[in-house]
Amino acid sequence: MKFLVLWRVELSLVSREMAAAVARMPAYAAALRRDGKLAARYHLVGQHGGAWIYQVTSNEELERLIGLAPVYNFARYEVLPLAEMPDDEWIDPGHAD
Structure with a gap:
């Protein structure tokens, strides 16, 4: 299972504690x-946080x-489940079969 976690x-x-956690x-x-x-993992440009898969x-x-992340108590999280999207299952909306 894959999840995109934005924090x-x-x-x-x-605080000093937050800086140490980061x-x-x-x-x-x-x-x-x-x-x-x-x-x-990615940095969120222009923000203080990250996007981790x-x-x-x-x-x-x-x-x-x-919960084990060092910044857990200093951050807000958004969790998004990810699903595979194979290329061979892509339906071209311009071509009706």
Whole structure:
């Protein structure tokens, strides 16, 4: 199962602890990649946060991994489930069969 997780840090919670948590995120991401749990990660341009694509076996696993993120207590999350969309199943709206 793949999920797009958008996380944005809450600027109202700016503190040394938050800065330290943000600084730990790259190491957390590296461990998830090594374990095959993080397919990709991106910075949200012009924002304070990220867009990560998790590859997990269950909703519970995703919940656990998000909860273990260093910024968990300093961020808001939006979780979007992803579904594969193979090219061979694409229907061209200009060609009715």
